[in-house]
Amino acid sequence: MTTRYADRMEGVKPSAIRQLLQYGADPNIISFGGGYPDASLFPASELQAIFTELLSGPGELSLQYTHSTGMPKLREQIAARMAADGVTTEQDNVLILQGSQQGLDLAARLLINPGDLVATEAPTFLGALIAFNPCQPEYLAIPMDEDGMMTEVLEQQLQAGRRIKLLYTVPDFHNPTGITLSLARRRHLIRLANQYDFIILEDSPYREVRYQGEKVATLKSMDSEGRVIYFGSFSKILAPGLRLGWSVASSEITEKLGLLKLAADTQCSTLNMAAVSLYLERHDLDAHIQVIKARYLAKKETMMSVLKSEFPADIRYTNPHGGLFTWLEFPESFDSEKFMLEYAVPQARVAWVPGATFFPTQQRKNFARFSYSTHSEEKTLQGMSALARLLKKHL
Amino acid sequence: MTTRYADRMEGVKPSAIRQLLQYGADPNIISFGGGYPDASLFPASELQAIFTELLSGPGELSLQYTHSTGMPKLREQIAARMAADGVTTEQDNVLILQGSQQGLDLAARLLINPGDLVATEAPTFLGALIAFNPCQPEYLAIPMDEDGMMTEVLEQQLQAGRRIKLLYTVPDFHNPTGITLSLARRRHLIRLANQYDFIILEDSPYREVRYQGEKVATLKSMDSEGRVIYFGSFSKILAPGLRLGWSVASSEITEKLGLLKLAADTQCSTLNMAAVSLYLERHDLDAHIQVIKARYLAKKETMMSVLKSEFPADIRYTNPHGGLFTWLEFPESFDSEKFMLEYAVPQARVAWVPGATFFPTQQRKNFARFSYSTHSEEKTLQGMSALARLLKKHL
Numbered sequence: 207m208t209t210r211y212a213d214r215m216e217g218v219k220p221s222a223i224r225q226l227l228q229y230g231a232d233p234n235i236i237s238f239g240g241g242y243p244d245a246s247l248f249p250a251s252e253l254q255a256i257f258t259e260l261l262s263g264p265g266e267l268s269l270q271y272t273h274s275t276g277m278p279k280l281r282e283q284i285a286a287r288m289a290a291d292g293v294t295t296e297q298d299n300v301l302i303l304q305g306s307q308q309g310l311d312l313a314a315r316l317l318i319n320p321g322d323l324v325a326t327e328a329p330t331f332l333g334a335l336i337a338f339n340p341c342q343p344e345y346l347a348i349p350m351d352e353d354g355m356m357t358e359v360l361e362q363q364l365q366a367g368r369r370i371k372l373l374y375t376v377p378d379f380h381n382p383t384g385i386t387l388s389l390a391r392r393r394h395l396i397r398l399a400n401q402y403d404f405i406i407l408e409d410s411p412y413r414e415v416r417y418q419g420e421k422v423a424t425l426k427s428m429d430s431e432g433r434v435i436y437f438g439s440f441s442k443i444l445a446p447g448l449r450l451g452w453s454v455a456s457s458e459i460t461e462k463l464g465l466l467k468l469a470a471d472t473q474c475s476t477l478n479m480a481a482v483s484l485y486l487e488r489h490d491l492d493a494h495i496q497v498i499k500a501r502y503l504a505k506k507e508t509m510m511s512v513l514k515s516e517f518p519a520d521i522r523y524t525n526p527h528g529g530l531f532t533w534l535e536f537p538e539s540f541d542s543e544k545f546m547l548e549y550a551v552p553q554a555r556v557a558w559v560p561g562a563t564f565f566p567t568q569q570r571k572n573f574a575r576f577s578y579s580t581h582s583e584e585k586t587l588q589g590m591s592a593l594a595r596l597l598k599k600h601l
Numbered sequence: 602m603t604t605r606y607a608d609r610m611e612g613v614k615p616s617a618i619r620q621l622l623q624y625g626a627d628p629n630i631i632s633f634g635g636g637y638p639d640a641s642l643f644p645a646s647e648l649q650a651i652f653t654e655l656l657s658g659p660g661e662l663s664l665q666y667t668h669s670t671g672m673p674k675l676r677e678q679i680a681a682r683m684a685a686d687g688v689t690t691e692q693d694n695v696l697i698l699q700g701s702q703q704g705l706d707l708a709a710r711l712l713i714n715p716g717d718l719v720a721t722e723a724p725t726f727l728g729a730l731i732a733f734n735p736c737q738p739e740y741l742a743i744p745m746d747e748d749g750m751m752t753e754v755l756e757q758q759l760q761a762g763r764r765i766k767l768l769y770t771v772p773d774f775h776n777p778t779g780i781t782l783s784l785a786r787r788r789h790l791i792r793l794a795n796q797y798d799f800i801i802l803e804d805s806p807y808r809e810v811r812y813q814g815e816k817v818a819t820l821k822s823m824d825s826e827g828r829v830i831y832f833g834s835f836s837k838i839l840a841p842g843l844r845l846g847w848s849v850a851s852s853e854i855t856e857k858l859g860l861l862k863l864a865a866d867t868q869c870s871t872l873n874m875a876a877v878s879l880y881l882e883r884h885d886l887d888a889h890i891q892v893i894k895a896r897y898l899a900k901k902e903t904m905m906s907v908l909k910s911e912f913p914a915d916i917r918y919t920n921p922h923g924g925l926f927t928w929l930e931f932p933e934s935f936d937s938e939k940f941m942l943e944y945a946v947p948q949a950r951v952a953w954v955p956g957a958t959f960f961p962t963q964q965r966k967n968f969a970r971f972s973y974s975t976h977s978e979e980k981t982l983q984g985m986s987a988l989a990r991l992l993k994k995h996l
Contacts, residue, residue: 207827251656
């Protein structure tokens with residue numbers, strides 16, 4: 207038989223990088239491709255005590271169904287954390303999600319009709335593109351510089367009559383580039399959203415993992431018209447395997463996202479929500495985040511040291527103040543995927559994510575995303591040095 | 602500001618029963634409304650030992666990201682359980698889902714274009730309607746009798762030229778009626794699907810909770826053309842708070858559902874998947890299900906005893922051989938929601954789910970869904986007897 211799929215499936219294709227990501231599972235290859243947090247930082251023993259306690263009773267409160275919008279106590283705790291970060295909000299404006307990825311999927315369904323224009327940074331988070339694609343948007347790719355999305359380019363496009371329905375941004379330690387959107391650009395973006403009537407999805411899973419510099423106010427904190435939907439995540443500050451993230455939005459939008467959440471999967475895991483809530487009650491998450499930051503800073507510095515001292519000078523790279531990634535720019539004619547497959551994997555046993563796939567419209571081949579979070583400093587030095595030697599031979 | 606939502610949101614409304622379900626949280630009211638499993642049956646102590654063990658290591662295998670399609674070992678274990686139930690399948694045909702509810706959402710997105718015709722039983726599972734509605738289908742409501750969906754009525758509609766894209770059925774202990782689709786009707790349904798080229802969603806979360814009678818072969822086991830997508834769930838046989846279900850489908854469909862799953866929420870909880878996998882390895886789930894069955898049979902008999910001996914004779918009800926629900930039919934002129942709000946809640950302190958909301962097209966008011974799983978036998982007797990007295994006064 208030939209199945210007649212819905213039209214939206216035309217935008218749902220296996221990712222070009224899926225095959226490349228297999229290198230992450232090969233112990234003979236040092237892959238800087240995956241965006242995995244360092245598993246040694248997960249607070250496993252604290253969580254062990256919490257799960258043990260939660261399951262010592264009859265399970266009515268940990269194994270049964272609960273509210274589709276999320277456990278009320280956890281929503282309240284998240285609202286308090288958001289308030290401490292400058293976003294005044296109520297429990298009712300917080301929705302618990304199956305990771306912030308689910309927020310991107312639900313927000314796309316909330317807002318995007320086929321053909322609607324969605325603005326994103328170029329490059330942008332691949333997970334956002336795959337969440338948006340089934341809703342069949344068109345993309346408006348806004349270039350970036352060292353201050354993030356070039357909002358003046360966005361403004362030119364808007365002035366020229368292009369009407370966007372929503373704008374997606376990763377303002378803090380952007381995936382894949384590691385760049386942070388400047389305060390001035392954030393203010394400009396909010397002004398543009400108010401003037402040209404669009405919604406902003408502020409996706410900030412790395413925000414709390416800032417190990418250098420001062421934090422920049424969230425877009426949500428500048429949002430006076432209910433135009434910003436903020437997405438946060440416990441994946442990088444606790445553990446991704448729990449699959450818990452959240453949204454903060456206006457009451458009206460939260461209500462509608464909640465209806466979509468109920469339809470999508472009823473609710474998140476009761477047990478995992480109860481566990482994170484108890485963790486926040488019993489432990490100092492901010493102190494734990496300090497430990498994470500120190501580790502990632504050391505790991506970043508290790509990668510930076512090789513990039514600075516051993517890589518050919520015509521390869522540019524970002525030096526992020528947080529998050530997991532640096533973004534390499536090779537000379538214009540360099541094809542980073544081709545080089546990886548033909549030389550780096552077979553000769554240096556090193557892999558990464560070629561940059562082309564992160565561009566929503568015109569793909570550019572001379573970029574690469576390197577994650578410094580996964581490996582030990584020793585392995586990072588080993589892999590990056592081997593790659594530096596190989597690049598010097600070829601560039 | 603006025604948010605410009607996507608057109609699909611016109612079908613996304615708060616459920617009419619949401620307000621009614623609040624009675625479930627009121628300790629002064631005996632609500633037979635919720636479809637909750639009996640929490641005292643959750644294997645909390647076995648799960649406690651398992652979670653404690655899983656979190657005793659560094660968390661690499663329980664708290665990190667894993668495959669978006671699900672933990673391979675768990676997929677294999679589910680494939681083996683499906684094989685024992687007559688469905689020959691491979692690990693690669695099994696996809697782990699955030700409850701079977703997620704399967705309904707993903708399958709709708711896979712298949713339904715706006716305006717496509719979706720056939721369902723009338724009445725049908727409300728969760729399916731809310732999952733399908735954002736894809737904007739039209740519904741073809743097929744009536745039921747004591748053998749389930751009247752497939753001869755479906756055939757007449759097909760012969761008359763109505764073309765359906767997919768058919769949704771809960772063949773075992775149907776929600777809300779508790780009725781099981783007969784073997785002859787199942788065979789007929791498969792013939793019709795092959796002849797008229799449609800996909801069947803076989804949603805069977807209650808299948809393993811059969812406490813009377815012989816099991817009837819799944820539609821999936823009769824599917825020679827890859828037309829059936831089967832959905833199973835651990836919610837009724839282990840615990841719903843873990844949020845784990847699965848699909849079994851052709852390789853092509855599983856591949857595409859997997860892409861939608863990745864886009865929707867990356868993956869299910871690594872920890873919960875690891876826990877259920879270890880439970881299946883260490884414990885005899887079928888022995889546990891025997892305990893569940895014995896309890897639910899006793900609970901059902903309690904409710905049946907009051908329905909039989911104390912309720913007015915012109916109220917009909919189903920006597921299910923499994924699952925959680927019985928379906929009451931009142932005289933044609935009786936409005937079950939009105940009676941509940943005006944009399945049953947204030948005078949007998951009893952609530953249920955009025956039947957109208959379960960009908961995809963023409964809503965009928967003289968029905969009600971009663972769940973016998975939640976309360977103790979004592980409370981069930983108390984609530985049902987109070988209701989019987991009230992009904993006798995009014996009918």
